[in-house]
Amino acid sequence: MQRESFIIRKLAGTQPHQAAPHHSTQVHHNSNSSPARSPIHCFFFLLSGTVLAEIGGKTYLIKEHEIVIIPAGQVFSIKYFERATGYMGGFSTTFISGTNTPENALAKYDFLRIWGSPKIELGEDAFSRQIPLFDRIYEEYSSTQPNPEIIKAYLTVVLTEADVIYRSTIKEVINHNNGICNRFLNELFKGGGNHNLPVAEYARKLGITPNHLNKVVKGATGKSPSVWIEEAIIQEARLLLKGTDLPLGEIAAKVGIMDQSYFARKFRQHEGMTPSEYRQND
Numbered sequence: 001m002q003r004e005s006f007i008i009r010k011l012a013g014t015q016p017h018q019a020a021p022h023h024s025t026q027v028h029h030n031s032n033s034s035p036a037r038s039p040i041h042c043f044f045f046l047l048s049g050t051v052l053a054e055i056g057g058k059t060y061l062i063k064e065h066e067i068v069i070i071p072a073g074q075v076f077s078i079k080y081f082e083r084a085t086g087y088m089g090g091f092s093t094t095f096i097s098g099t100n101t102p103e104n105a106l107a108k109y110d111f112l113r114i115w116g117s118p119k120i121e122l123g124e125d126a127f128s129r130q131i132p133l134f135d136r137i138y139e140e141y142s143s144t145q146p147n148p149e150i151i152k153a154y155l156t157v158v159l160t161e162a163d164v165i166y167r168s169t170i171k172e173v174i175n176h177n178n179g180i181c182n183r184f185l186n187e188l189f190k191g192g193g194n195h196n197l198p199v200a201e202y203a204r205k206l207g208i209t210p211n212h213l214n215k216v217v218k219g220a221t222g223k224s225p226s227v228w229i230e231e232a233i234i235q236e237a238r239l240l241l242k243g244t245d246l247p248l249g250e251i252a253a254k255v256g257i258m259d260q261s262y263f264a265r266k267f268r269q270h271e272g273m274t275p276s277e278y279r280q281n282d
Contacts (some may be wrong), residue, residue, distance in 0.1 A: 005040075006151060008089035008134075011081070013049065019149045035077040041112060042076070042090040042128045044068040045134050049084035051067045053077065055118050056233050065127045067162055068119045071112045073189065075239045087134045096152060096159065108269050109159055120166050133158050144280065147202050180206060181220040184213060189231050195232040196256025199225045233257070234270045 026173055036053065044051055044062050051062040056230060062068050070076050072093060097108075107281040111120060122130060137154045140146050188195060194215045203213040217225045233255045252263035267275050 005092045005095040006089070006141070006148070007091075007102075008138050008154075010085050010138060011046070011049075011084045011086050011088060013083050016218065035075050035239050036071065037075050037239060038090065039072055040092045042070040042088070044086070044088045046084055046086035047131070047142075048086070050082045051084050051086070051088075052082075054080035057199050057231075057238055060119055065122050065124060066119055067130065067158075067160075069111055069124055069162065070118045074118070075235055075243075084176065085242055087138060089130040089141065091155065091253075096155060100186065109163045111163060113185065120153055120162050121169070122162070122165060126161060128164060129161065130158060147258060180216045184217055184225065185228065188228060195229055195236060197229070199229070230266070230270075234267060237263070238266060238271075238278065239282070240273055251275070 028099050043164040044053075045067050046062060046064050048064055049143060053060050053068070053076055055068075055070055056074055059079075059161060076156070104172065111118070114120065137151055137158075140150050141152075169233070184202055187202060199213060200210045203210040206213065210218075213225055217223070217228065221228070236255050237251060240246060240254060244251075249260045252258070252260045255263070257266070264274055267278070272279055
């Protein structure tokens with residue numbers, strides 16, 4: 001089994017060996033890791049204690065009776081661990097869906113969409129059912145000759161139950177309009193770079209009119225496409241500010257804003273501080 005396609009670590013109440021599957025440096029108690037965009041889907045399943053994480057610009061306190069699954073490509077960082085026991089790890093899309101149809105996983109599991117909520121409240125019964133599944137996954141992974149098919153089978157049960165719970169807690173009707181909305185958000189959040197394109201350009205890519213895109217996205221999410229575009233720009237800016245030493249003007253250009261002063265004003269509207277202050281703020 002290729003270890004980079006699946007990884008799991010046990011949290012034993014002290015600092016984990018790694019902060020997250022994509023980080024190479026250890027994160028100590030009450031310390032920050034730099035925001036990064038993971039190439040694989042990451043998960044946390046806690047038996048006790050807490051983990052504080054920033055995911056997509058929002059802060060989440062992860063605790064018992066919850067599973068957190070962070071989609072590949074999402075920006076996140078770990079703030080601290082507090083007596084956390086349980087499991088953390090990650091898996092590639094192809095590990096659970098196969099190499100021929102890697103996008104099937106994104107279509108099957110709603111929580112693997114980058115704009116969705118990464119935290120799922122399992123409840124006591126589901127939490128109890130998940131514990132032996134994670135125990136078995138870790139046991140197989142730690143064996144001298146791990147069988148990826150066994151790991152995949154147990155992981156599929158974990159993800160399927162999480163998806164059932166996730167779907168029951170969100171108000172969403174699967175219809176044509178939601179399909180359009182999902183395609184727009186996939187296009188918007190599929191990677192780094194310039195998100196500052198006109199709504200009409202995204203509509204053109206989807207083969208619909210801008211008015212129809214506005215109506216569909218606002219109806220499904222409560223936010224217009226232009227608001228989503230602005231949020232994607234700010235998310236990318238946060239990542240570049242914390243993860244690189246690029247000058248502010250160059251960061252503004254990379255996210256599609258040529259006027260650095262305008263970029264600074266928009267960033268402050270969202271974050272309550274200037275880009276420079278955000279970069280220096282720990």
